[in-house]
Amino acid sequence: MKIAEMKKVLSGFSLFRELTDSELNKITDISIVRDWKKHSHVFLQGDPLENVYFIFDGKIKVYKSDVNGKEQIVAIMKKGEMFPHVGFFRKGDYPAFAEVLEPSTTIAVPISQFENVLIENPELCIKVFKVLGEKIIDLQNRLEEQILNNTYEQIIKLLVRLAQNHGKKLEDNTIWLEAEFTNKDLANMIGTTRETISRTLTRMKRDELIELDDEGNMILDLDKLMDEIM
DSSP states (O other), rough: HHHHHHHHHHHTTTTTTTTOOOHHHHHHHTOOOOOOOOOOEEEEESSSSOOOEEEEEEEEEEEEOOTTEEEEEEEEEEOEEEGGGGGOOOOOSSSEEEEEEEEEEEEEEEHHHHHHHHHHHHHHHHHHHHHHHHHHHHHHHHHHHHHSSSSHHHHHHHHHHHHHHHHHHESSSOOESSSSSOOOOOOOOOOOOOOHHHHHHHHHHTTSSSSTTSSEEEEEEEEEEEEEHH
């Protein structure tokens, strides 16, 4: 990817959208573009924390794993997003794994050099804090869901969140959600079992809370789902 193309790509990220040409040059000067194959890892849990990544294309799964190999999916990141959010103003190791779910292209920015750019550009620093604040709120909401909601309610809220982040709106205002997540993936997102997810989705289909097309993609009415737990 040429410098001019990289500048155009980076300017599409909300974090960099209002930067001047000279300010954007400071970012592109330290950026590294890399293509990733499906199932490869951008970094492993415990690796030295060196880069912040911006996704130009593709999809990345960020997850933690315990000593028994049990997965807890932290986030599914897609085009236009950055990760890890803990990368700024922190020394140490990556706290999670980042696995490539489909062929992807990322732009890596070395943290030490990026922090110098932030210091020189206070407005950009404020934007970073805003992005981190939004992430903290999302994590707080998910923690509250686990504490205050039963498993059935957590699954409904998970489907709503996935539909909002990854779905496509249809003409009748329902959301089409591609069958890209297995029942095991869904279970690992909220800390339950694959069998519980399977039973719950079967029940929801029977109760006409969700629809499945011939390819297993979900069609969701978010108002109907939220009414179920109100």
